Amino acid sequence: MNLEFLERKDFWSGVMLIAVGGGALFIARNYQFGSSLRMGPGYFPVILSAALVMFGVFFAVRGLRAGAERLQESWSVRALIIVPLALVVFGLLIDRAGFIPAMLALIIISAAASTQFKLIEVLLFSVFLTAMCVVVFVWALGLPYELITGIW
């Protein structure tokens, strides 16, 4: 079997749209649909998710045809994992450890997403940037964050 379509943009576009639209349709089946006169909470979502599924089918079929555009190669798996991870760690730390640890972690971890990561430079930069953010956001603009939980 020819699996070449697995490398095509349109095929995966179709898969994505069918997944989102289908999922939304599945959830929205429990919402009251109502009538055109009195639209229920399900009316608009059902129409929209059905439209997404239709678009998805359109792309999937287009992607199965030969000669469709291929996926671009430029993916950085490293960035795709590390950049969101940096935000997640920031979210976890800011409630538990305070503003300074969260900022340092965010800057250092996200910097590691680049292939040109230099440890010493990033450490210095993170201290500088965190200090600047403390001055600007916490002291000058008065955002109500604990700098380090339990100490300040």
Place this chain on the structure above:
Amino acid sequence: MDLFNNLIFGFGVALSLQNLFYCFVGVLVGTLIGVLPGIGPLGTIAILLPITYNVSPVAAMIMLAGIYYGAQYGGSTTAILVNLPGETSAVVTCIDGYQMAQQGRAGPALAIAAIGSFFAGTVGTLLIALFGPPLADIALKFGAPEYFSLMLMGLVAAAVLAQGDMVKSIAMVVMGLLLGIVGTDVNTGTQRFSFGIFELTDGIGFIVVAVGVFAVGEIISNLAETHERRVLSAKVSSLFPSLQDMKQSWAPIVRGTALGCFFGVLPGTGPAIASFSSYMLEKKLAKDPDRFGKGAIEGVAGPEAANNADAQCKFIPMLTLGLPASGVMALMLGALTIQGIQPGPQVMTQRPELFWGLIASMWIGNLLLVVLNLPLIGLWVKLLQVPYRLLFPAIMAFSAIGIFSVNNSSFEIHLTALFGVLGLIWMRLGFPLAPMLLGFVLGPMMEEYLRRAMLMSGGDPTVFITRPISAAFIVATILILVVMVAPAVRKRREAFTD
């Protein structure tokens, strides 16, 4: 005369110390991010939105608008000096601007770009002042069916006229509409798509989507490309264009302004289309088209005027009808809503200081840009040497602080990370992101207008074509679709995108 009284009133508002300060900050930040590739006005405005909570609505809008047109300016500066378009709208400026710089005429190129932009900005400001009030008057008579049809037309036009695959644009509008629905249904209190998560009962935060997709997603995407940035800066000697330069430039500036104003009010057409059309037009009109690409000053003057006129005129549908014509305008609309102002034609009568103050500030901002930028060119070129490996962690830091400051919610930080990943997937699959944001902003409003229109008409969908204004919008929508799907246009459009 009303117009003059209104403008004087507007200048009174814009020239207050506080508003002048925010205008200054806006254009300065705008130029800065315009100079730096890898961060655009969309991401920056999204990141800075939360900071505007604590200032007055007028000051907030003035600053955000300043970022927007300041970025166009900054983008052309680096296009001319180092052949690096900071923004997509400046791609065309590279062609002849950089050639001029190579020939030692960087100064006149920069000056003409500034003069052209300033002229276009002035005309754009006047147009808003002239056409804003009558448009808003018409819009005040709109009922629910008219609003629904208008939004439908806006969304379809934005999707169809945007660059890239038309069907993908429309699919993204639908995606945005669906995302906009998440949360509590206002009429019945039903929870929709909230997965039992408390933070989602108020809906997905506008800033979460915008920052996630346009700042975080953009960073992940940029990191996949590993080309080194080389900065070879041309020397700027004399700034002043010669009399000959001015003679060659004034007509392209006027034509570019006209083109920019035309494309500006059309939804979905970015400043890149305006500047590109202007370049093609000048090349066609020139007696000796061979000079283009080798440092023709017309190739800088026209496109620069066009992209600034476009940026300015995008405000017309947003301010008068509450209809965002581009991603940035969707953000501005979001900023208004966050400030507790219902966007639409009533803004002009209920908050005249906002409307006229913003317009006057745009003219002042354009003037500030001319005065500010030319002496600061050396500094901007220095800034280009900041490596991206340090720039993007800083953008991440500001994004995180911005989002967290809205609700102090770490859930929203995590949601932003998710939207960053989604943004990257959409980008790589060739889905444009701005139409999604338009849909997201308009989603809840469209549902409400549709519901009201249906209640009004007793469930009869013909209400949209029996009321004349609404019918006109529907006809326009169909026309746009038909014209774009027609094979001849389609072919040309594909050639254009390449």
